[in-house]
Amino acid sequence: MKMTTWVMSAAVVAMSVVGCGGATDGAVMEGPASAVQALGPNREFYGSDTLKDAIIAASLASSANLNVQGKGSGVGEGCLRDGSTGFCTAQQQALAPMSRDFKAPCRTGERSNIIALDAVNAFVNSANPLTDISLTDLRKIFFATDSAGAPVSGSCTSTLTKYRRDDLSGTTDTFKTLVGGGTFCSDVVVISDGTLPAACAGETSATKCIGKLTATDANAIGYSGDSAGRTGNRALTVNGIAPSTTNVRKFLTDKANAYPLSRALFLNESTTNARSSNERILYAWAYSAANKQAFENILVNQGFIACDPTGPLKCGGANNDGKGAGLCQ
Template sequence: MSRPRSISDRETWIRTVSFLLLGSICYALPWSVFAALPTAADNGSVLRIQGSNTIGAKLGPALVKGLLEEQGLSAVHIETGAVENEQRVLGNTADGRSVSIAIAAHGSGTGFTSLADGSAELAAASRPIKDSEAASLQALGDLKSAAAEQIIALDGLAIILHPGNPISALNTLQLAQIFAGEITDWAQLAAPAGAIHVYARDDKSGTYDTFKELVLSANGKTLSATAKRFESSEKLSDAVSQDRNGIGFIGLPYIRQAKAVAIAAGDSQPMLPTLTLIATEDYPLSRRLFLYNPPQSTNPWARALVQFAQSPRGQAIVEQNGFIAQTVQAVTIPVQANMPADYQDLAKHAQRLSVNFRFQEGSATIDNKARRDLDRVMAYLHEQDKLKGKVVLVGFGDAKADPARAELLSKLRAMAVRRELNKSGVSFRDIIGMGDELPVAANNADEGRIKNRRVEVWVY
């Protein structure tokens, strides 16, 4: 496909690339077919979404509103439901019929429960589906497949304090000890004395599941029984911002009036939850946000919403709502003294793309997000005329007893990405294996090792 010359050609080209990316995921439905989406005969909801409060509070309704507007519906608006954390998005068709989509945001786990009992057609989750959940939903198809598991946005768990707290950085072990009730006074962290008050999301929350996996379980801890629990992200954040001794965790858009601190994991440098570090998933508490659409689903609105969320307009809505879009951008990386010489040279003369390729657990196969990122990277390289000799792939891995083996494995990962991009006509300037250099997570747990096994893309 040749590179577009004019603005109108570029828009057509971007839509074509988006279709190529999404066609196999969304049953090859062309964009225009959405105009024929059905309305409910009994004026009920044409789609019911259940799950994550992180998604359902703002992002989910905003994406649904965008879809209805894309369909040409009029008077599109959001109504608060009779139950807390439930909303409806409504609009009118040209012939006066009403369309309603219901969104309930009671926690990621409730999304999968609702798929099982038939009370929802689409599950929203702020953490991956668990093996036990996927097994219980086998009758609906493979929920871990690329057709079912849709990564719609990236987010980072921000660790928040009162704005007056002087602490600027913590590591994940300290976090685990604080939230387990083992560190109980700020004086133990060289801050002004005061009993630490712990705030956490409730057990149904995907935000809590993510924190539990990345922080508590990874360090052999459990949440203190004295933690104050919240279903609402906004209420938790506001409570911490008003408590000088408070500490909590929250999704990136919900920092509000609180203060976020930098986080370190293992040997990594402390990192703030910045856009770039979350986009690359290097920030230790970064996470993916999902919509799960069962492969055997026949609901056209569910398929339409998934496709819209992945589209350029859908990703713009993701960004407008404070989450991190999956749009590929080139970023200048400052040179730091701890960087290996080859990496310093890259930082001086090239730019890093805001995407990392990661792999399925225990496999050299790229994961579901990476499959779609291949197309996003290809679209960027086409647009920027960087297909020939302008790309460097840099592989990283977790620590091995033999450093030479770690370097070899990291280069093999980079070569796996090279093979995929080469199929679309990309030629490379260099392929580099960095071994276990520059870790972004601890290597003493599976989650950390998976984050460290990554491939970066640099362009000249």
């Protein structure tokens, strides 16, 4: 699986999309045409930390001029809905990159747009002899209680140094749901976007920080999106199934045999919230016939998995462009 880090300079991004057309070529501008919503005072745009670097690159390529902040899928969802304390007011955004789907119930105008697939991986240092782990053992390592609140037998006894994303993270929501976890063990170290530890100096996100920590600590284990992979760490197989492209793509076609921690990634939207001109530009560029392959290339270069190798953004939904392919249609 590809784990290339995207170089986020305007020059590099511009070179990657030469000949792909402008932001509006072939695009349909969706959402309210007359109402224009301001983002934060500096065009702050919140959402998934996992997708942060990819959305920065897409903003550069499309000239959307968004100030991409990450902070977590929970923050992005809040910015679409009722606001997120310390970050945004209610309905401040009309788009939000998210590494999980909307939380039910869907609200009027919400649409779940799948843009790629990903593996939530349990990363260990390359020197660790462990190669496979069960969902049961992951639950014992990370969680004191299960999803029903019952104590996990034999839990919290591992001597590994454990790292996790914070509670605003869609990756944490996904991991807890798929592993069946409830309350984390008290010794699990929380890595939050925006407050990275000194050991992660130079890293751009909590996702990349967990990649660095597991690559440099022989005793470490941490869960994160696949883009945390790098020289020095290694993703474990889970229940004997590797996080390969083929096994993750089964998430859409054969879930029973997919990698157990597979997930979809989203550019979720509210079609009723007023959207900023910056969001309009990004959306038009990403879904235009001229540029959606460039958008998918950005995602794949970040280590994410194209839904279908036969064409860009073929992620299901009524028009097989990923729009409405999740919970909210």
